[in-house]
Amino acid sequence: MLSFETFLIAPVIKIVIAVFVLLTAVAYTVWLERKVVGHIQNRWGPTRVGPFGLLQPLADGIKFIFKEDLTPPHVYKPLYIAAPIIAVMCALTSISVIPIGNAIRIFGYEIPLQITDLNIGLLIILGITSVGVYGVALAGWSSNSKYSLLGGLRASAQMVSYEISLGLSLVGVLILSGSFSLQEIVAAQSGSWFHVIPKWNIFQGQIVAFFIYLTAAYAETNRIPFDLPEAETELVAGYHTEYSAMKFAMFFMAEYANMITVACLATLLFLGGWHGPIFGPPILQAVLPVAWFFLKVVGFLFIYIWVRGTLPRFRYDQLMAFGWKFLLPLAIANLVITALVVALKS
Amino acid sequence: MNLHLALFLIFGAICVAGAINLLVQRHPINSALSLITVMASLAVEYLLLGAEFVAAVQVIIYAGAIMVLFVFVIMLLNAGEEERSGGSRIALLIGVPGMILGSTIVAWVLLEHSATGSVSIGALPGDPKKIGWLLFHDFLLPFEVTSVLILIAIMGAVVLASKPELSSRGEKER
Amino acid sequence: MVPLSYYLVLSGILFACGILGFLIKRNIITIFMSIELMLNGVNLSFVAFAAHWQHLSGQIFVFFVMVVAAAEAAVGLAIIIAVYRTRATLNVDQVNLLKL
Numbered sequence: 001m002l003s004f005e006t007f008l009i010a011p012v013i014k015i016v017i018a019v020f021v022l023l024t025a026v027a028y029t030v031w032l033e034r035k036v037v038g039h040i041q042n043r044w045g046p047t048r049v050g051p052f053g054l055l056q057p058l059a060d061g062i063k064f065i066f067k068e069d070l071t072p073p074h075v076y077k078p079l080y081i082a083a084p085i086i087a088v089m090c091a092l093t094s095i096s097v098i099p100i101g102n103a104i105r106i107f108g109y110e111i112p113l114q115i116t117d118l119n120i121g122l123l124i125i126l127g128i129t130s131v132g133v134y135g136v137a138l139a140g141w142s143s144n145s146k147y148s149l150l151g152g153l154r155a156s157a158q159m160v161s162y163e164i165s166l167g168l169s170l171v172g173v174l175i176l177s178g179s180f181s182l183q184e185i186v187a188a189q190s191g192s193w194f195h196v197i198p199k200w201n202i203f204q205g206q207i208v209a210f211f212i213y214l215t216a217a218y219a220e221t222n223r224i225p226f227d228l229p230e231a232e233t234e235l236v237a238g239y240h241t242e243y244s245a246m247k248f249a250m251f252f253m254a255e256y257a258n259m260i261t262v263a264c265l266a267t268l269l270f271l272g273g274w275h276g277p278i279f280g281p282p283i284l285q286a287v288l289p290v291a292w293f294f295l296k297v298v299g300f301l302f303i304y305i306w307v308r309g310t311l312p313r314f315r316y317d318q319l320m321a322f323g324w325k326f327l328l329p330l331a332i333a334n335l336v337i338t339a340l341v342v343a344l345k346s
Numbered sequence: 347m348n349l350h351l352a353l354f355l356i357f358g359a360i361c362v363a364g365a366i367n368l369l370v371q372r373h374p375i376n377s378a379l380s381l382i383t384v385m386a387s388l389a390v391e392y393l394l395l396g397a398e399f400v401a402a403v404q405v406i407i408y409a410g411a412i413m414v415l416f417v418f419v420i421m422l423l424n425a426g427e428e429e430r431s432g433g434s435r436i437a438l439l440i441g442v443p444g445m446i447l448g449s450t451i452v453a454w455v456l457l458e459h460s461a462t463g464s465v466s467i468g469a470l471p472g473d474p475k476k477i478g479w480l481l482f483h484d485f486l487l488p489f490e491v492t493s494v495l496i497l498i499a500i501m502g503a504v505v506l507a508s509k510p511e512l513s514s515r516g517e518k519e520r
Numbered sequence: 521m522v523p524l525s526y527y528l529v530l531s532g533i534l535f536a537c538g539i540l541g542f543l544i545k546r547n548i549i550t551i552f553m554s555i556e557l558m559l560n561g562v563n564l565s566f567v568a569f570a571a572h573w574q575h576l577s578g579q580i581f582v583f584f585v586m587v588v589a590a591a592e593a594a595v596g597l598a599i600i601i602a603v604y605r606t607r608a609t610l611n612v613d614q615v616n617l618l619k620l
Contacts, residue, residue, distance in 0.1 A: 120398050120399060120402050124402060127405035127406045127409075130406050130410025131405065131410050149421065156417075160411065160414055348521065354522050358530045361530065361534060362530070365538070368537070368557065369540055369541050369544070374549045391567075392564075395570075397571070403582075412593050416553060416597070419597045423601065423604050425549055441544050453533070465521070467521075469572070470574055470579070485577075485580055496587060496591055499591035503597075504598075510605075
């Protein structure tokens with residue numbers, strides 16, 4: 001039960017491991033993106049630094065540390081420094097409620113592979129995403145330059161608009177699972193029909209919700225086709241124009257960490273979490289769920305990067321019209337239909 | 347001094363510090379940020395009382411949407427620092443001591459007659475299922491009325507914030 | 521175990537700061553934020569009493585207060601933008617003529 005070890009020591013160890021793994025995952029997501037976009041554009045991507053360019057993120061990190069950290073004189077200092085801190089903090093905190101596998105037994109303790117299982121876990125992630133908008137808005141405002149201000153305003157308006165569709169697309173999943181706790185949502189997707197088709201939420205009728213979630217997630221993380229606020233050809237660099245070296249690296253890290261969080265959430269809510277064929281000796285049985293989770297997250301990230309390399313970007317008014325006039329009614333319709341089906345079934 | 351009292355006092359102190367900072371700061375963006383910290387620490391106070399769903403909704407809606415709206419408008423209108431004027435000096439001289447006196451009296455009366463008992467940590471767990479049940483059964487009419495209210499507010503905000511209509515000559519230009 | 525009156529005193533302090541902000545501040549956006557502060561103080565009162573009397577209606581009423589606050593913030597900020605467009609000032613002392 002709730003002993004000193006399970007309450008304090010295990011979570012602290014899990015936090016250290018999670019932060020380390022997340023930062024490494026961010027670095028290698030950048031590598032994956034550069035390789036995949038390179039191959040889509042018929043070139044190699046990084047190949048020189050280490051085999052297959054695998055040490056490229058390390059080289060980038062060292063470069064960022066040694067770059068000159070220039071603070072322009074016309075910025076509003078307190079918020080200029082606080083904005084990337086807020087962005088990174090919110091991006092790294094969401095990982096604390098995401099479970100990556102079944103509970104494992106170490107030294108006789110039953111340790112869940114999740115830093116904390118809150119029974120409102122999904123709402124916590126939505127809340128942290130909502131607070132993450134401040135990093136962008138304050139960066140744009142405190143930089144005191146017209147490109148940054150326009151980019152910051154556009155980015156925060158876009159993020160706030162697509163948050164609604166994001167939240168509504170998740171309500172269908174909540175109706176099917178009956179709980180906000182991420183462990184219970186994944187547990188409701190266990191088993192399969194005819195031993196072939198798994199009972200993932202995407203097959204239980206939430207396919208429209210999955211696509212709404214996908215589209216809203218692209219807009220939330222400011223990725224193509226919704227990345228007008230930070231497009232180089234439009235706004236120099238949008239809200240992080242005036243940032244250099246480590247502060248820019250923090251925004252960069254925050255964007256990729258948000259991508260990974262969104263991918264993990266999609267895996268948990270729509271693709272069945274860590275459920276997959278389990279076979280072999282007990283040590284393999286403990287590792288396989290984590291491996292399935294990892295594979296699904298990487299697949300989702302690959303779709304993210306694939307879309308980035310393929311589609312052109314929306315104009316800002318097209319973007320806002322799409323979010324409010326198409327995605328939001330579709331999400332509400334999905335919610336109504338799901339609720340009707342569940343109510344008629346029971 | 348148990349954990350509940352210690353946590354209540356810490357986050358209560360943050361709330362009060364944020365509220366006083368809102369009054370003291372001259373630039374509205376600093377006031378907005380202190381209000382956000384007040385709302386976040388209030389969410390923790392709600393968690394201490396067991397209202398987990400209300401705490402999450404406070405962060406998502408109040409700190410994550412309403413205050414973003416405020417910050418947005420401050421950025422858009424490029425609000426500058428406040429200046430002192432005659433009226434505001436008089437208000438400061440009379441208002442601050444008056445308010446402090448009034449609230450001290452009320453607080454003293456409340457603490458004196460504190461025979462109303464105490465609440466334990468996590469006193470009333472606000473389970474989302476139970477709240478949803480109550481909301482759609484006992485409180486259905488207020489729920490529907492508030493949804494109409496939001497619709498009216500949306501329409502009002504869109505009409506009020508849109509650019510002024512061009513004259514009929516401008517209509518032909520479009 | 522925290523006495524209920526502590527929660528009420530905290531709620532009262534927040535409400536008093538909100539009233540003070542409403543009276544002494546001259547920037548209209550800051551006045552609006554003081555109104556939100558007052559509403560937050562009242563929300564804390566609701567939740568504290570709900571926990572004391574073990575009745576969930578207090579927590580439900582917080583939702584209605586939040587909805588009203590959101591609607592009021594949206595419409596009020598739209599009015600502020602409209603006022604700024606015509607008067608070019610955010611200082612309430614200078615918005616004192618019916619006709620420009």
